Amino acid sequence: MDYAIETLHLTREFHTDEGVFKALEDINLKVREGIIFGLLGPNGAGKTTLIRILSTLLLPTSGEAYVDGFDVVKEANKVRKIINLVSGGERPGYGILTTEENLMYYAQIYGLSRREAKERIEEVNRLIGLDEFLHKRLNTLSTGMIQKYALARGLLNKPKILFLDEPTLGLDVENARIIRRLVRRLVDEGLIKTILLTSHYMAEVEELCDYIAIINKGRIIAEGTVEELKNMVSREVIYNIDVKAIETPKLEFLKSIDSVVGYTVRMSNISGEARIRIVMSYEDISRILDTLERNRIKILRIHQDRISLEDVFLKLVGRGLADD
Amino acid sequence: MDIKSWYTRIKAVVWLTFKEQSNWTKLPFYITYIFINPIFEVAIFSYVYIAVAYISNILDPLNAFYMITGVGLFNFIGSGLYGIIWTIHSEREHFRTLKYTYLGFPNLHIYLTSRGLYHYILGLITSTTMIILGLTLTGNLYLIDRVELIPIFTLLLIGVVWSSQLGVMVAGSSIYSSEYGPLISEAFGGILFLLGAVLYPIEVLPPVIQPLAYIFPTIEWLDLMRYYLSSQYHVTNVDMLWTLLLVKTLAYVGIVYIYFRIMEYFVRRRGMLEVTLHH
Numbered sequence: 001m002d003y004a005i006e007t008l009h010l011t012r013e014f015h016t017d018e019g020v021f022k023a024l025e026d027i028n029l030k031v032r033e034g035i036i037f038g039l040l041g042p043n044g045a046g047k048t049t050l051i052r053i054l055s056t057l058l059l060p061t062s063g064e065a066y067v068d069g070f071d072v073v074k075e076a077n078k079v080r081k082i083i084n085l086v087s088g089g090e091r092p093g094y095g096i097l098t099t100e101e102n103l104m105y106y107a108q109i110y111g112l113s114r115r116e117a118k119e120r121i122e123e124v125n126r127l128i129g130l131d132e133f134l135h136k137r138l139n140t141l142s143t144g145m146i147q148k149y150a151l152a153r154g155l156l157n158k159p160k161i162l163f164l165d166e167p168t169l170g171l172d173v174e175n176a177r178i179i180r181r182l183v184r185r186l187v188d189e190g191l192i193k194t195i196l197l198t199s200h201y202m203a204e205v206e207e208l209c210d211y212i213a214i215i216n217k218g219r220i221i222a223e224g225t226v227e228e229l230k231n232m233v234s235r236e237v238i239y240n241i242d243v244k245a246i247e248t249p250k251l252e253f254l255k256s257i258d259s260v261v262g263y264t265v266r267m268s269n270i271s272g273e274a275r276i277r278i279v280m281s282y283e284d285i286s287r288i289l290d291t292l293e294r295n296r297i298k299i300l301r302i303h304q305d306r307i308s309l310e311d312v313f314l315k316l317v318g319r320g321l322a323d324d
Numbered sequence: 325m326d327i328k329s330w331y332t333r334i335k336a337v338v339w340l341t342f343k344e345q346s347n348w349t350k351l352p353f354y355i356t357y358i359f360i361n362p363i364f365e366v367a368i369f370s371y372v373y374i375a376v377a378y379i380s381n382i383l384d385p386l387n388a389f390y391m392i393t394g395v396g397l398f399n400f401i402g403s404g405l406y407g408i409i410w411t412i413h414s415e416r417e418h419f420r421t422l423k424y425t426y427l428g429f430p431n432l433h434i435y436l437t438s439r440g441l442y443h444y445i446l447g448l449i450t451s452t453t454m455i456i457l458g459l460t461l462t463g464n465l466y467l468i469d470r471v472e473l474i475p476i477f478t479l480l481l482i483g484v485v486w487s488s489q490l491g492v493m494v495a496g497s498s499i500y501s502s503e504y505g506p507l508i509s510e511a512f513g514g515i516l517f518l519l520g521a522v523l524y525p526i527e528v529l530p531p532v533i534q535p536l537a538y539i540f541p542t543i544e545w546l547d548l549m550r551y552y553l554s555s556q557y558h559v560t561n562v563d564m565l566w567t568l569l570l571v572k573t574l575a576y577v578g579i580v581y582i583y584f585r586i587m588e589y590f591v592r593r594r595g596m597l598e599v600t601l602h603h
Contacts, residue, residue, distance in 0.1 A: 057427070080427050080428075108332050111330075
């Protein structure tokens with residue numbers, strides 16, 4: 001079977017002053033055509049490094065990678081013709097040019113004539129909605145506008161495979177929702193065949209992706225559909241415990257409890273509360289509550305919750321995605 | 325090779341360079357700006373010549389011709405060269421678009437060469453102005469009595485070829501180092517000016533460094549240019565100069581092609597396309 005993306009024992013090392021750092025280690029991925037493939041992992045897990053290799057910006061240290069059957073090392077030019085890259089938190093264009101001028105420029109360097117470029121810009125404009133800032137300089141746009149522009153730029157060459165590296169990074173809730181909806185439409189309407197999306201936002205991956213690989217410290221630690229991944233923690237019990245604000249290190253004692261598979265803490269600056277999410281291998285809540293009280297942590301609320309992707313990560317890694 | 329697509333691409337790159345260069349002001353101010361620097365540069369060299377001639381009491385019109393044409397023609401070469409070399413720094417550090425250019429434009433080598441084209445067009449206009457003005461100031465405009473357009477035009481094209489490839493070579497080196505890229509660019513321009521028979525024949529250089537000067541095609545190119553501008557400028561062997569110039573130009577094209585491919589490999593190996601200093 002031919003895959004849109006395939007990697008075989010892909011490894012990438014970086015030599016730093018502290019020694020050799022393995023950003024990717026023995027990555028074996030097979031991405032089917034026609035899906036949104038999600039790569040989920042915390043910051044520094046190796047997601048961007050993988051995208052850099054697949055988009056030919058970086059060479060692997062060892063192993064092989066193929067995009068639409070083309071070798072990213074030996075056939076980089078062929079790969080570049082059929083891909084595009086959209087990275088969150090970046091401004092992929094010239095601030096001195098307007099949105100339209102930037103799109104026209106990039107369309108032309110992809111080889112489109114001026115007339116073809118105009119038609120293509122109209123197409124992406126209809127899809128994404130750029131009218132509001134089409135004639136504004138890029139250096140005057142808001143983050144949300146820039147990300148819409150970035151997505152439009154990524155569609156100019158009608159790529160077969162689109163790499164989306166943290167596409168909603170730094171966006172507010174509303175703009176992130178707009179971008180997510182656009183991404184889903186791209187595949188549903190057949191405008192892009194395959195999307196490889198990286199994110200450290202659990203909900204984003206859960207909402208958008210047909211298949212997910214979880215990456216941590218340069219290694220793929222699990223992969224499957226959302227359901228398949230959630231089944232990995234189907235026997236576990238998940239509780240949310242709201243407590244008065246605490247310092248995360250104070251909860252180290254939870255690790256000594258046998259039933260605790262992992263936990264994560266979210267602080268709320270507004271309410272001054274903290275939410276401890278605990279994944280337990282068996283129902284043992286009374287012992288946990290006792291331990292919390294013994295450590296003078298004031299419990300406000302407690303409720304059992306449904307399994308989420310974060311719990312899969314907690315079970316596999318022992319800590320939350322956002323925890324450093 | 326789809327020539328129409330390549331023409332579109334190169335035209336877009338020339339347009340981008342114009343926008344990048346001129347975006348900070350209105351067109352009349354920009355035109356004034358592009359002429360001010362070359363005019364003052366040639367004025368300085370003209371008055372240096374006049375001052376030296378006055379003090380030493382040696383008035384040799386051919387010396388003035390040599391200096392003024394050297395400075396003017398080097399401006400043409402230098403404009404393109406700097407334009408190409410500086411592209412790496414501006415795209416990677418300033419605009420942070422280098423990786424998108426790399427993904428979009430089918431060949432980075434050709435992209436860099438195209439980035440120089442606008443500078444060559446501009447350089448041609450300013451260089452012509454410099455030569456006419458400099459020779460007028462020193463009272464030697466009459467020396468331009470030949471102006472053989474076909475060889476001059478051919479030489480300009482050859483000049484674009486070898487100097488743009490030199491630019492690509494230096495850009496290929498600077499792309500490998502985000503930290504020292506600008507230093508490499510600046511230093512190279514200075515070396516070429518020093519060793520290029522721009523202001524003086526290379527025989528006045530210390531014998532140890534004279535062989536270095538022959539690495540560059542600047543000597544033959546400038547000599548031939550001067551020869552086709554003035555009947556009073558003599559060269560020993562025109563055919564030999566043409567042969568040397570063509571051989572060196574072809575050698576540069578070949579060597580730079582290989583060198584750039586190697587550097588591109590190392591750049592991808594180290595992931596240098598996106599590395600910025602964050603300064």
